[in-house]
Amino acid sequence: METSATAALLTRRFIAGKTLEDVLAVVRRLHQQGFRASLDHLGENVCSEEEAEEARAAYESALQALASLGLGATISVKLTQIGLDLGEDLCLNNARRLVELARLTGARVEIDMESSGYTASTLRIVEQLHEETRSVRAVIQAYLYRSEQDIRRLTALRVPVRLCKGAYDEPPSVAMAAKAAVDANYLKLARILLEEGEDPALATHDPAMVRDALEFVRRNGRGAATFEFQMLYGIRRDLQEQLRSDGWRVRLYVPYGNAWYPYFMRRLAERPANVFFIARNLLRA
């Protein structure tokens, strides 16, 4: 299913294409429109060292290509894609090679956050790599109870953070279930980042989160060049465009590659109306 031509037609609003060339064309177009990008080579939870190395190599090619474009793009990497399930040291070594290359090419590696079983090990690796290179960004999920503590520690260490609400199905022992509670925690954590954070990124399509952040920024005189909004490619393009034209920095998370299924399913779960969008495309195809 992941390689079928019909599927490519259905997913193209959210996925930039299969190849590095496809995604670079999108990055160039977005840059012309005033957006920055973060490239996500789709994939997660590999089962062998070879697969982890393949994923790492794909990201190395992406970093080299981005360096020659010079458009300020970053890469977004899931640690399970480069071997976290096979051992923390193996994963750290793969991640280190990417982060070193990013440092040399003036880019940055954003380490996506996965389900809560990986939170502690992911943050250990991010903190280690930050200490070594200063070329990583951590991701914190507002739905986790532990996140305020994590944000305060990362902020004290000057680790840049991307804040999102969280996309995984988590048990009530670790994560808030009610949307209102997650939203309230997002606002609280966003204010901490906007007050004390190093180059923070607010990843959300929620106009209420964006409004609150902008009010806070205006009240506190934080400059537009010192933080950014991040949104997913193809989602809430109206809000992306509005923020950009108002002069705020907006980075789009742009997935590419064949392994789109889990990414795509998380997007459908967040917004069942996307199913209608896909059905419409199917009828047109």
Ligand SMILES: Cc1cc2nc3c(=O)[nH]c(=O)nc-3n(C[C@H](O)[C@H](O)[C@H](O)COP(=O)(O)OP(=O)(O)OC[C@H]3O[C@@H](n4cnc5c(N)ncnc54)[C@H](O)[C@@H]3O)c2cc1C
């Ligand atoms: C740049 C970026 C990086 C991310 N990285 C991670 C990560 O590393 N780990 C992680 O767990 N999660 C990550 N996420 C996903 C995030 O945790 C949420 O699941 C997702 O962004 C939806 O939350 P929201 O803040 O947009 O608010 P919601 O309350 O879910 O949605 C608010 C509004 O946004 C719009 N919207 C939201 N989602 C969609 C959608 N799929 N399709 C269409 N409209 C939609 C709708 O208008 C909705 O009413 C990332 C999100 C972004 C934007």
